[in-house]
Amino acid sequence: MTLLDRYLAKRIVGAMLRILLSMTLLVVVVDLLLTRQDNIIKYKIPAWAVVEYYICFIPQVIFEYHAAALSVLIAGLMVLGKSAQDNEMTAVLAGGISLRRIARAPVVVALLAAIGAYAFQDTLGVTASRTAEVLDKKYFSKIGGPVRHGTSWTNLGGLWTCHVLKFNPRAMTGQDVYLHAIRPGRVDEIRANRIYWDEKERRWYLEDGRWAAFDPGKDWEVVSQRITRAPAPFAESPEELFALDEPSRSKTVLELAGDLHRAEHLGMPALRQQVEYHLKFAQPALCFVMIFLAIPFALRLRRGGFMLGVGASIAIGLAYLTVFYISVGLGYMGTLSPMVAAWLANVLFLAGGLYLFRRTPT
Numbered sequence: 507m508t509l510l511d512r513y514l515a516k517r518i519v520g521a522m523l524r525i526l527l528s529m530t531l532l533v534v535v536v537d538l539l540l541t542r543q544d545n546i547i548k549y550k551i552p553a554w555a556v557v558e559y560y561i562c563f564i565p566q567v568i569f570e571y572h573a574a575a576l577s578v579l580i581a582g583l584m585v586l587g588k589s590a591q592d593n594e595m596t597a598v599l600a601g602g603i604s605l606r607r608i609a610r611a612p613v614v615v616a617l618l619a620a621i622g623a624y625a626f627q628d629t630l631g632v633t634a635s636r637t638a639e640v641l642d643k644k645y646f647s648k649i650g651g652p653v654r655h656g657t658s659w660t661n662l663g664g665l666w667t668c669h670v671l672k673f674n675p676r677a678m679t680g681q682d683v684y685l686h687a688i689r690p691g692r693v694d695e696i697r698a699n700r701i702y703w704d705e706k707e708r709r710w711y712l713e714d715g716r717w718a719a720f721d722p723g724k725d726w727e728v729v730s731q732r733i734t735r736a737p738a739p740f741a742e743s744p745e746e747l748f749a750l751d752e753p754s755r756s757k758t759v760l761e762l763a764g765d766l767h768r769a770e771h772l773g774m775p776a777l778r779q780q781v782e783y784h785l786k787f788a789q790p791a792l793c794f795v796m797i798f799l800a801i802p803f804a805l806r807l808r809r810g811g812f813m814l815g816v817g818a819s820i821a822i823g824l825a826y827l828t829v830f831y832i833s834v835g836l837g838y839m840g841t842l843s844p845m846v847a848a849w850l851a852n853v854l855f856l857a858g859g860l861y862l863f864r865r866t867p868t
Contacts, residue, residue: 510598514585515612518585562637565626578800582796661771663739671683693720695717715732754786762786784844784845
């Protein structure tokens with residue numbers, strides 16, 4: 507690296523870290539005062555639990571709130587804009603150094619930030635998110651009655667399909683159970699009053715039911731068996747059946763990919779999780795995209811001062827978030843494919859940034 511590269515890289519990295527810290531502290535304070543304060547007082551949550559929760563909350567701020575990418579954008583605008591205002595850029599360009607050469611250090615810093623963000627998100631970020639979920643359920647969430655809803659599992663082992671009219675995911679038990687399996691020359695049907703998961707034996711059990719088998723061609727019953735308590739005829743565990751209920755932020759890329767594969771095999775809808783899988787790559791990559799917006803805007807706003815740079819950051823950030831949330835929402839609805847929904851905003855803003863970069867007067 508040349509002296510110019512080290513000079514720009516050092517200033518941008520320093521500004522990024524300060525901005526990222528400031529944004530994180532701001533979000534934490536706002537969340538504490540507006541969202542958590544009442545429960546902290548009401549449930550007398552210990553101070554250590556609050557501190558641990560907000561330490562584990564940091565990855566969510568960095569990625570889901572786009573703090574990392576916005577810090578790259580603001581740092582690039584501030585540092586390069588200041589250099590342009592002080593005529594440092596004019597002097598460098600007059601010395602025969604091209605804009606592409608000047609941009610090398612900021613682009614490398616942004617690329618390393620994107621790689622580091624992905625690595626952090628997929629390792630410490632996942633661990634922190636899991637801990638935050640545990641703390642949130644233990645201390646902050648209001649305790650209510652059992653949540654019961656219907657659920658269905660298809661393509662289970664043995665060609666079984668299971669429908670539970672009332673299921674309590676906390677207790678792993680359900681009522682009004684119907685199972686059926688269609689095979690050549692035979693249809694099996696089970697109706698039971700209750701199904702529950704036995705953690706010790708690691709299997710599902712049925713209670714108070716009846717197992718019948720039919721010949722579909724002759725339309726008469728072949729076998730009929732009363733069920734008092736018997737193992738369910740499928741072996742899938744709750745971890746497999748309810749894997750998609752856990753937040754994607756609490757899973758690594760490989761874990762989420764495995765859950766999606768199992769969901770596809772079981773016939774479960776997983777459109778939202780497919781979008782979030784691609785977002786695990788698209789969100790860190792935004793750090794790289796933002797530097798190509800920061801460079802041309804910084805040079806164009808050289809006479810505007812600090813406040814104009816802040817205004818430009820806000821405008822770019824709001825424009826990106828608008829496109830981002832629209833495309834992701836369309837992905838959740840199935841209007842856009844998961845990959846397109848996750849990457850559309852990045853591609854559009856990268857294309858816009860490269861266009862402005864090429865048209866920047868030197």
